[in-house]
Amino acid sequence: YPHSLRNIDELCASIVRSHRETSQYRVEELQALRWKLFSREEIQTYQTKSVDEMWQHCAIRLTDAVQFVVEFAKHIPGFRMLSQNDQIALLKTGSMEVVLVRMSRFFNTENNTVFFDGKFAGTEVFKSLACGDLIAAVFDFAHGMCALKLTEQQIALFSALVLINADRPCLEDRGKVQRVQRSVELGLTHILHRDNQESLMHKLYQRMAVLRSLCSLHMEKLRWFSQRYPLTAHSLFPPLYKELFA
């Protein structure tokens, strides 16, 4: 249990603060855009991009989001007490999961669109990626997250728990990660108890299982893409995307 925190309230407050400060976009800001959709011509432009061009386009934008998740992780009490290798191992497997949790805050369930390039895009915009199953799974996951109607504080604690996972592969000091994970779990149960929503806990664990399968689908697609377009994947993708996902 990180000695620097006197109580669970302080732990929750620091995770919520870090979530807010590393959110890249505020929910209110993007809610104003939720009905700003792409025109037929704009959709055509995305659909006529080559597979590698569209993958590069998305990888660059998603790397933006990943950078903010790395910042978020650094302010989770106890994360910096872990070894460098364990911090990287947790981010390697957890950062895309947190991006997808955060992405659900910028999803419009009424017209099944997600924030992308300044407007809200339906699945058809991503057709040239040639991975409709990944996009369908991303949209389904976002729907499932929206259905839980989590508050920003609940999303903050849930995101921290997604990241601090002692079951991740190749951890050097699993025990240490377990101690940090347990304190974050305490924080999440504390928040849900305070909100009188303990029933959400098992739904959140179910969401974590879906998230794991969604991210292994992303890795599988990325492997397929890197084999087919080695040049793009190795020299045109943002270094952080390659470092974490390739």
Ligand SMILES: COc1ccc2c(n1)CCN(C(C)=O)[C@H]2C(=O)Nc1ccc(OCc2ccccc2OC)cc1
């Ligand atoms: C944290 O929440 C958010 C929400 C939205 C955005 C961001 N952050 C960052 C800034 N951003 C911009 C600038 O558009 C948004 C974005 O990247 N949107 C977006 C990108 C790709 C999408 O599907 C393709 C795809 C999905 C999963 C895995 C691989 C994929 O393709 C290879 C769908 C939407």
